[in-house]
Amino acid sequence: xxxxxxxxxxxxxxxxxxxxxxxxxxxxPENKVTNDQLSEFMDTxxxxxxxxxxxxxxxxxxxxxxxxxxxxxxAAEKAIQDAGIDKTDVDxxxxxxLSPDYFFPGCGVLVQRELGITDTEIGxxxxxxxxxxxxxxxxxADQFVKTGMYKNVLLIGSEMHSMGLDFNTRGRNVTVIxxxxxxxxxxxxxxxxxxxxxxTHLHSNGxxxxxxxxITPGSHGGYHLGKEKxxxxxxxxxxxxxxxxxxxxxxxxYPNMNGPLVFKTxxxxxxxxxxxxxxxxxxxxTDIDMLIPHQANLRISQFxxxxxGLRDDQVHNNIMKYGNTTAAxxxxxxxxxxxxxxxxxxxxxxxxxFGSGFTWGSALIRW
Numbered sequence: 386x387x388x389x390x391x392x393x394x395x396x397x398x399x400x401x402x403x404x405x406x407x408x409x410x411x412x413x414p415e416n417k418v419t420n421d422q423l424s425e426f427m428d429t430x431x432x433x434x435x436x437x438x439x440x441x442x443x444x445x446x447x448x449x450x451x452x453x454x455x456x457x458x459x460a461a462e463k464a465i466q467d468a469g470i471d472k473t474d475v476d477x478x479x480x481x482x483l484s485p486d487y488f489f490p491g492c493g494v495l496v497q498r499e500l501g502i503t504d505t506e507i508g509x510x511x512x513x514x515x516x517x518x519x520x521x522x523x524x525x526a527d528q529f530v531k532t533g534m535y536k537n538v539l540l541i542g543s544e545m546h547s548m549g550l551d552f553n554t555r556g557r558n559v560t561v562i563x564x565x566x567x568x569x570x571x572x573x574x575x576x577x578x579x580x581x582x583x584x585t586h587l588h589s590n591g592x593x594x595x596x597x598x599x600i601t602p603g604s605h606g607g608y609h610l611g612k613e614k615x616x617x618x619x620x621x622x623x624x625x626x627x628x629x630x631x632x633x634x635x636x637x638x639y640p641n642m643n644g645p646l647v648f649k650t651x652x653x654x655x656x657x658x659x660x661x662x663x664x665x666x667x668x669x670x671t672d673i674d675m676l677i678p679h680q681a682n683l684r685i686s687q688f689x690x691x692x693x694g695l696r697d698d699q700v701h702n703n704i705m706k707y708g709n710t711t712a713a714x715x716x717x718x719x720x721x722x723x724x725x726x727x728x729x730x731x732x733x734x735x736x737x738x739f740g741s742g743f744t745w746g747s748a749l750i751r752w
Contacts, residue, residue, distance in 0.1 A: 402574035404530035405581035406750065407537075408470070409720040410463025411568040412456050413707065414446040423561055428554040434561045439683020443564030443708030445547040452486045456567035457543035458499040460716070468571035470537055472502050475571075477535040478509035479526055481518025481542045481712040483599075483741070484549060485511070496541060516679050516740020517587075518542055518712030519568070523736070523748050524585035526572040536574060542712035543567035549599070551639040559642050562682070564708030568716025580731075580751045584665045586658055587746040593650075596643040597741040602628050651681060651739040655689040658747040659737050666749055668733065670694055674752075675728050679738035680704035680714040689737075701727060711740065728752055 419442045420431035434440055446456060457480060465472050480493040487495075493509030514521040519542040526538040546563035550556060575581045632638050655678065663669055670693040678686045683704050690700050701722040710717060715736050722728050732752045739745040 402531050402533065402576060403578050403581035403583075404527045404572050405575040406570050406719075407573040408464040408466070408468025408571035409569070409716065409723060410460045410465075410467055411566065411713070411717040411720045412459035412463070413566045413717070414444040414451060414456070416445045416447065417442050418445050418564075420561070423552075423557075426552045427557045427560070429557050429561060437682075437684070438562055439687075439702075439705055440562065440708050441705045443706075444566055446545050446565040448548065451545070451565075453482050453484050453543045453545045453567075454486050454492045454495040454499055456545065456565065457482075457492060457496050457541040457569065460543065460567040460569040460713075461496065461500060461539055461541055464539070464569040464571050468537070468573065470571065472500050473505060474537045475500075475502060475539045476505075476507050477526075477529060477538045478507065479512060479522040479538060479540045480509065481512040481514065481522045481540070482544055483513065483515045483518070483711055484545045488602075492541075492543070512712075514712075514740070514744050515742065516681060516709075516711045516714070517738040517742070517744045517746045518740075519715045520585070520679075520736055520738045520746040520748055521587055521744070522712075523570070523572070523582065524587055524746065527582045527585055527748075530572050530574050533574070538572040539569065540572055540716075541567065541569045542710075542714075542716050544711050544713050546711070549640070551636065555636065556639055558644055559640050562709045564710050566707055566710040566713045566717055568710075568713045568718075568720060570716055570719075583749040583751055584662050585746065585748045586661050586665070587744075588654070588658060589742050589744040591742060593643075593646065594742060596646050597641075597743070599640040601632050601637045647743075648682070648685060650743055651685050651745075652688045652692075654739050654743070654745040655685065655737055656692045658739075658745050659689075659693065659735055662735065662747045662749045668749070672733050673699060673735050674732035675722060676700045676735045676737070677715055677719050677722060678702070678736075679711075679740065680707070680709055680718060681739065682709070685739075698727075714738075
């Protein structure tokens with residue numbers, strides 16, 4: 386009987402695969418918005434923005450023509466082509482975003498429709514982990530693929546921040562940071578267990594959830610920490626998911642951020658979760674060939690680089706050109722780095738992110 390159990394277990398483990406990124410693609414809107422252009426709407430300057438964030442410009446999508454879904458679809462089409470498969474070969478969709486087209490349904494089913502693959506009726510899920518959305522999605526895809534459940538998982542990170550920002554001086558600390566864009570990957574199995582996704586690590590701590598958040602519209606009605614932190618009065622019109630005139634008048638419909646707290650926490654958690662992945666695989670920072678950090682803030686990336694002792698050529702940053710595209714930032718930067726020849730076969734690539742929630746995560750990939 387014991388031999389039978391061992392035989393069954395052996396067969397199961399024989400079917401376990403590593404997963405790999407088989408295709409990549411990204412999409413950026415044509416419209417470039419410089420710091421000087423933002424200074425026309427708010428009390429800021431190119432010098433002020435660059436000093437605090439490193440950002441010089443960002444992209445904004447075309448209103449009423451482009452959406453989070455359409456940008457994600459354009460990135461997905463490139464990733465599918467890059468992987469050498471047909472769109473009908475995709476057997477599962479994971480869509481990460483904090484700026485969906487609708488409150489519901491999610492963008493997963495919308496991108497399925499946009500790609501014209503509804504006939505296959507494959508599953509689709511949405512991930513709401515903001516800046517860490519792509520890393521969380523990669524970990525989910527990794528589990529599906531390595532167990533043999535799916536063979537071609539389409540993972541998308543897409544954001545259209547420009548539709549929900551406060552273009553007044555009161556909102557500048559948030560507005561100057563964010564841009565629009567999308568990135569996508571195809572995750573497939575590989576029989577080479579020395580390559581592909583080696584390990585992923587995901588964490589969260591909701592203690593300070595409201596310190597980087599978009600509180601309204603929502604179902605809380607001013608209850609709990611939102612009421613305590615933001616002083617919502619006990620009025621019936623603040624409840625529910627609908628936007629009220631009072632929300633608009635009190636500027637409660639925009640994202641808010643406690644910048645110092647976010648920075649302080651990010652520079653601690655970024656290196657921790659990267660070292661966690663390295664320790665799991667018996668590697669060290671010196672083994673990293675390319676670090677792709679979530680493009681939150683150039684100052685954060687530079688701090689993490691110094692703390693790990695990495696050279697400039699071991700880290701890829703593009704926040705200067707695109708701003709923070711949250712869930713889209715890692716797949717955009719990863720694709721860009723590969724296309725520029727910064728990543729070659731056999732390289733150890735590390736992905737890491739920190740964001741709202743707070744959530745953070747990392748992934749190690751042997752290319």
